[in-house]
Amino acid sequence: MSKLRVAVLGAKGRIGSEAVRAVEAAEDMELVAALGRGDKLEALADSGAQVAVELTTPASVMGNLDFCVRHGIHAVVGTTGWTDERLAQLTGWLDQSPETGVLIAPNFSIGAVLTMKFAQIAAPYFESVEVVELHHPNKVDAPSGTATRTAQLIADARRAAGTAPAPDATVTALDGARGANVDGVPVHAVRLRGLLAHQEVLLGGEGETLTIRHDSLHHSSFMPGILLGARRVVTTPGLTFGLENFLDLG
Numbered sequence: 003m004s005k006l007r008v009a010v011l012g013a014k015g016r017i018g019s020e021a022v023r024a025v026e027a028a029e030d031m032e033l034v035a036a037l038g039r040g041d042k043l044e045a046l047a048d049s050g051a052q053v054a055v056e057l058t059t060p061a062s063v064m065g066n067l068d069f070c071v072r073h074g075i076h077a078v079v080g081t082t083g084w085t086d087e088r089l090a091q092l093t094g095w096l097d098q099s100p101e102t103g104v105l106i107a108p109n110f111s112i113g114a115v116l117t118m119k120f121a122q123i124a125a126p127y128f129e130s131v132e133v134v135e136l137h138h139p140n141k142v143d144a145p146s147g148t149a150t151r152t153a154q155l156i157a158d159a160r161r162a163a164g165t166a167p168a169p170d171a172t173v174t175a176l177d178g179a180r181g182a183n184v185d186g187v188p189v190h191a192v193r194l195r196g197l198l199a200h201q202e203v204l205l206g207g208e209g210e211t212l213t214i215r216h217d218s219l220h221h222s223s224f225m226p227g228i229l230l231g232a233r234r235v236v237t238t239p240g241l242t243f244g245l246e247n248f249l250d251l252g
């Protein structure tokens with residue numbers, strides 16, 4: 003059986019360099035290109051890549067995806083910074099290339115995907131809910147893509163269940179003291195040397211609290227999800243948002 007031809011964009015970065023090693027080690031894949039900042043995207047097309055794993059920066063991701071979709075190269079995207087406007091633009095490009103698939107995964111680790119799922123289930127049963135994400139201090143965006151997605155899923159679940167807004171008597175607060183408001187859910191971002199990627203969903207009800215915590219301790223935690231995404235995206239045209247769509251979570 004022929005191997006899946008995979009390229010990595012952002013190949014010298016923290017997660018990109020780990021992805022290069024993971025693709026090289028996968029028996030069913032061939033690493034055909036490993037591009038860094040300043041490398042010409044034409045090398046991607048010349049390499050015959052079927053899938054590009056996009057792990058760059060919010061500033062670079064749209065240009066890279068525009069090129070991939072125009073050349074019919076499927077993409078697995080871990081880069082953050084997604085807004086409704088960006089998603090609409092990408093969907094427009096995919097409409098012009100209906101056989102191409104793009105997976106955007108706010109988080110590739112199974113624990114983080116399950117955290118989001120558990121938070122979604124729990125959210126309507128508690129009066130209060132807040133999200134705290136904790137990352138290494140080299141991260142350029144806040145709050146994290148995972149925390150933003152988690153808050154959106156929590157808000158959707160509470161809306162669908164008709165849950166009342168969380169109680170909060172705050173009248174005066176320093177700017178930022180109550181976190182960022184993502185769809186009505188406070189999200190707090192901590193940047194601390196020594197950390198990698200961590201998240202807590204704090205839920206509170208009368209006389210009890212529930213904390214759902216996930217820790218990514220090494221970039222290897224993201225690799226099984228990236229490889230699964232690359233295998234599945236080639237037969238899944240259009241936009242898929244969230245790795246959970248490629249997992250049977252029930």
Ligand SMILES: NC(=O)C1=CN([C@@H]2O[C@H](COP(=O)(O)OP(=O)(O)OC[C@H]3O[C@@H](n4cnc5c(N)ncnc54)[C@H](O)[C@@H]3O)[C@@H](O)[C@H]2O)C=CC1
Binds near residue numbers: 011014111
């Ligand atoms: N979805 C997930 O599970 C994960 C997502 N991420 C996200 O992945 C992105 C990268 O994270 P890190 O590796 O920590 O950052 P990083 O800064 O270590 O790596 C980014 C790399 O992309 C390169 N780059 C920038 N523009 C480029 C371009 N046009 N073409 C090719 N390379 C380009 C940079 O030179 C750098 O080497 C961030 O958005 C981060 O939030 C990170 C970890 C897990």
Ligand SMILES: O=C(O)C1=N[C@H](C(=O)O)C[C@H](O)C1
Binds near residue numbers: 109141142147198199
């Ligand atoms: O920048 C990181 O490191 C991470 N970024 C992603 C995010 O913003 O959610 C995923 C993970 O948290 C690691």
